Amino acid sequence: MSEKNREGKRSARERLAEERERQKARDKQRRGLIVGAAVVGVLGLAAVVGLLAANSGGDDKSDTSSGPVVAPKGANGKDKLSLPLGKESAKSTLDIWEDFRCPACKQFEDAYRSTIHELADKGQLKVEYHLATLIDKNLGGSGSLRAANAAGCAQDAGKFPPYHDVLYKNQPEESDDAFSKNAKLIELAGQVDGLVTDSFKKCVEDGKHDSWATESNQAFQDAKLRGTPTVRLDGKDIFGDQQNPLTPAKLKKMVEDANKG
Template identity: 70%
Template sequence: MSEKNREGKRTARERLAAERAKQKAAEKRRRALIVGGAVVCVLGLAAVIGVIAANSGKDSGSDSASPVVAPSGATGEDDLTIPVGKENAPSTLTVWEDFRCPACQAFETAYRSTIHELTDSGLMKVQYHLATIIDGNMGGTGSRNAANAAACAQDAGKFTPYHDVLYENQPPETDDAFAKNSTLLELARKVDGLDTPVFRTCVEDGRHNSWVAKSNQAFQKSGFQGTPTVLLNGKNIYEDQSMTPAKLKQMVQDAAKR
């Protein structure tokens, strides 16, 4: 083989090796961005999706004619708040959510373990407010029915685990699976002690539908731009695009020292 041919093959191998190394480095950077940026970007993504939903969503259905029955333990103005955590916790996280909202699921996935840790430790309490803007935007009643079922779970003292199960099993936004009571009751079996005749009747009768409608009306009048809306001690954490679960935890810990 001539020196020229050998040199040509060596150059080709070197180019191929360089290209493979380049591709490997690019893939490594891409994975790092996905893993490292997911939590930081989830708030911005949630805000964008939530704004779109809020701008086009309208009150779904009319339950105003039915009596407003608040779930057990509800607090706040018109008993529209579902509280989680110790009442005297030094920090308060206020969360407006819609069980059909993909951005809400993204927030819950990223922050759930941190929220549980902070509420369990007594450093923070959470005030949940339920909205139904996706029903108005996409059509259907899944947001309302899921919120009613969550309120029924609150009656049974099982709001937090059922709330988490709903988000862990959230269907695609265009799939109104939560409109089916059978789906909501099936998911209740994932929560120990929740699947009872009382709970099933509460879900099937839509016991808290009017309460859910009133909660959604409160959201529409609030001036908030979308779901999830998350406030820590009254300040919207979406204003900080660098917010992460670790940063939220540090803020809560710092507030407890004051």
């Protein structure tokens, strides 16, 4: 074999080897791109999941309350989203939108509780309580929802009004999500004679009325009310006017006058 032929074959082998190396490099680069794309996809999915979690408001119960809506026994109004106090035959109706974590709602209850009960006991006033869960969304936590569910459980037992009052009398600081603990809600129920039963505890712990409470809050938002508490007597907003502030005496006179008409 001539030197020229040997040189030609060697050059061909070298070219082939070089081509194989280039091919390996291309394959390696392609695998790197595939892996990189997969990593980006996983990170993108994680980012989406994180965004959804952030937009959920941090409420570990309200986000899982997508089961069937179970209204408490005796609930009233459209879609049975209100809880009653007083006689159905009363001529005047007071609608109150509240959040059990709302400090302003506690202030309203502390100031007007005795007057509302007096008028209801006399058969002059029927009260419809509408429960919202605004503080859970604003500050995080699930105390508003858990308390609303427990209130629904008390309604099932025919003891919503006294339990409602117990919750407000024992309301924690707004930033303290103490009502998120079912054990706390059951403990407070011990202040209402005959309320703490196995069925009540199961109702609270199972979140039987979670979806109902979530729907009640949605109805509040859909109505575009100014906030909690919102108080309306026979459809007219009577609370929150700084120029003409409501007092217990004024509320009593309004109801008495309405009953005369």
